Amino acid sequence: MVATVIDGKAVAQAIRSEISDEVRLLSQKYGKVPGLAVVIVGNRKDSQSYVSMKRKACAEVGIKSFDVDLPEQVSEADLVKQVHELNANPDVHGILVQLPLPKHINEEKVLTEISLEKDVDGFHPLNIGKLAMKGREPLFLPCTPKANPLDSENFCNGLDYVKKCVDFDQLLVTKSLLKLCEAASVGIYFTTCMQGCLELLHRNGVSIKGKKAVVVGRSNIVGLPVSMLLLKADATVTIVHSHTSDAERIIREADIVIAAAGQPKMIKGSWIKPGAAVIDVGTNAVDDPSKKSGYRLVGDVDFEEASQVAGWITPVPGGVGPMTVTMLLKNTLEGAKRILEQRS
Ligand code: NDP
Numbered sequence: 001m002v003a004t005v006i007d008g009k010a011v012a013q014a015i016r017s018e019i020s021d022e023v024r025l026l027s028q029k030y031g032k033v034p035g036l037a038v039v040i041v042g043n044r045k046d047s048q049s050y051v052s053m054k055r056k057a058c059a060e061v062g063i064k065s066f067d068v069d070l071p072e073q074v075s076e077a078d079l080v081k082q083v084h085e086l087n088a089n090p091d092v093h094g095i096l097v098q099l100p101l102p103k104h105i106n107e108e109k110v111l112t113e114i115s116l117e118k119d120v121d122g123f124h125p126l127n128i129g130k131l132a133m134k135g136r137e138p139l140f141l142p143c144t145p146k147a148n149p150l151d152s153e154n155f156c157n158g159l160d161y162v163k164k165c166v167d168f169d170q171l172l173v174t175k176s177l178l179k180l181c182e183a184a185s186v187g188i189y190f191t192t193c194m195q196g197c198l199e200l201l202h203r204n205g206v207s208i209k210g211k212k213a214v215v216v217g218r219s220n221i222v223g224l225p226v227s228m229l230l231l232k233a234d235a236t237v238t239i240v241h242s243h244t245s246d247a248e249r250i251i252r253e254a255d256i257v258i259a260a261a262g263q264p265k266m267i268k269g270s271w272i273k274p275g276a277a278v279i280d281v282g283t284n285a286v287d288d289p290s291k292k293s294g295y296r297l298v299g300d301v302d303f304e305e306a307s308q309v310a311g312w313i314t315p316v317p318g319g320v321g322p323m324t325v326t327m328l329l330k331n332t333l334e335g336a337k338r339i340l341e342q343r344s
Contacts, residue, residue: 003278003310006200012322015199016061019329023062026336030344034336035064036094036120036328037086041079041105042072047098054096057325063332066092076105080113087115090343093336094120096328117339120331131228197258197279197320198229199327204312206256206277209234214251216240216267216300217260222281226258259300269305277312281320 027033036058040051058065066089068082079101086092095118101107111119116126130136201208213235217223223239230237235256240247242261251257251271259267260281272278282300299316307313314320 003307003313004204005307006204006279006312006314006319008200008314008319008322011200011203012326014203015323015326015330016057019061019063019326019333022333022337026333026340027062030340032091032336032340033062033064034094034332035066035089035092036096036332037066037068037089037092038096038098039068039070039079039082039086040098041070041074041101044100047100051098054325054328057329058332061329063329064091072102074105076109079105079110083110083113087113087118092118093339094118094332096120118335120328120335131225131232197226197281197314197323199323200314200320201256201277201279201312204277206312208256211235211255212238212253213256213258214238214240214254215258215260216247216251217258217262217281219260222260223258226260226281230256230258257301261300263300264298265300265302267301267306269302269307269309272301272306272309274309275311276309278306278310278314279320280314280316283316283321 023033036054038051038054040047055065055067066086068086070079070082079097083095083097086095095114097110097114099107101110208230213227213230215223215227215230215237218227218239218241223241227237227239238250238254240250240261244250248268248271251267252273254273255276257267257272257276257278258281259279262282262284264282264284264286266282267278278301280299280301280303282298284298284300285295286298287294288296297317299314299319301313301316303313303315
């Protein structure tokens with residue numbers, strides 16, 4: 001093994017402990033703790049698992065969870081009314097509407113009703129637009145990219161108020177995530193993974209400025225926001241997608257590889273530049289008859305091969321995954337700090 005294996009669980013635990021301390025300080029200073037409203041509609045097993053995971057995580061760090069459980073048949077108007085009430089509630093600093101919503105409800109409409117100040121998903125077009133524009137900073141940022149390699153302290157400070165991010169796995173109910181959700185024993189989380197990637201690199205001292213970064217995937221929830229963040233951090237960014245020819249050659253030139261294609265072990269060790277930092281967002285369930293569950297999780301990178309070449313690498317599971325709910329907690333904390341400080 002050549003690469004430093006980035007331990008997402010350990011980093012996540014360290015951050016949770018920092019969050020607990022900050023929550024305690026906020027409580028002493030303002031007599032209030034951060035509040036996160038998690039709205040769920042209907043009885044989907046996967047959504048319920050995600051929601052209970054988030055609520056439990058809130059309790060662990062002292063964040064107050066506001067539970068809004070609505071029946072499958074709730075009307076769009078009633079759901080929007082609930083969102084408006086949460087917008088107006090001064091004890092709620094972040095609002096998550098667990099997706100997917102039932103078919104009779106227009107998700108986009110509901111999400112745009114969430115106050116920008118409390119939109120911990122960060123997918124409001126205004127946020128994404130600001131993320132894409134030079135010299136502008138979004139209020140919220142999709143969480144997986146945030147979890148990606150951030151370079152300097154300055155950059156992090158500049159994004160301080162951005163750190164209320166996305167619980168992006170709300171938007172991501174892939175087959176593999178459903179399976180993962182069932183595999184509670186795996187003990188990993190699937191939310192603010194983008195944000196977690198940035199934090200993982202940052203905490204492992206990987207610099208970004210001036211580096212060649214290749215992002216594999218261009219989805220709205222992972223690839224695209226990660227790419228824009230890397231650009232903001234002064235990397236030279238190339239995006240590889242399903243129509244890219246010669247992906248292998250492009251990836252081999254990268255100092256930083258962010259893999260988010262959803263293709264098991266697509267990226268081979270021979271595709272990695274020696275010493276590169278490899279962040280594997282991919283979470284794919286592959287058949288494994290030796291497991292009780294009948295499957296196991298693998299990333300988009302062939303870990304066994306790539307870890308012999310890379311400088312840093314995240315495993316799957318145990319890399320980006322554990323960071324996700326943790327970053328959601330962190331975003332809620334940051335949002336609360338911003339709101340409480342403004343009001344004091
Ligand atoms: P999507 O399916 O939405 O996007 C996949 C992207 O990868 C697309 O842009 C697609 O290109 C590109 N792609 C697919 N195949 C190839 C290929 N062979 N070569 C190059 N590019 C390819 O997936 P998501 O972004 O939602 O998720 C990506 C992965 O990350 C999944 O494994 C998912 O489970 C995982 N994930 C993990 C999270 C965590 O917390 N650990 C959170 C979120 C996601 P095109 O646009 O051309 O179709």
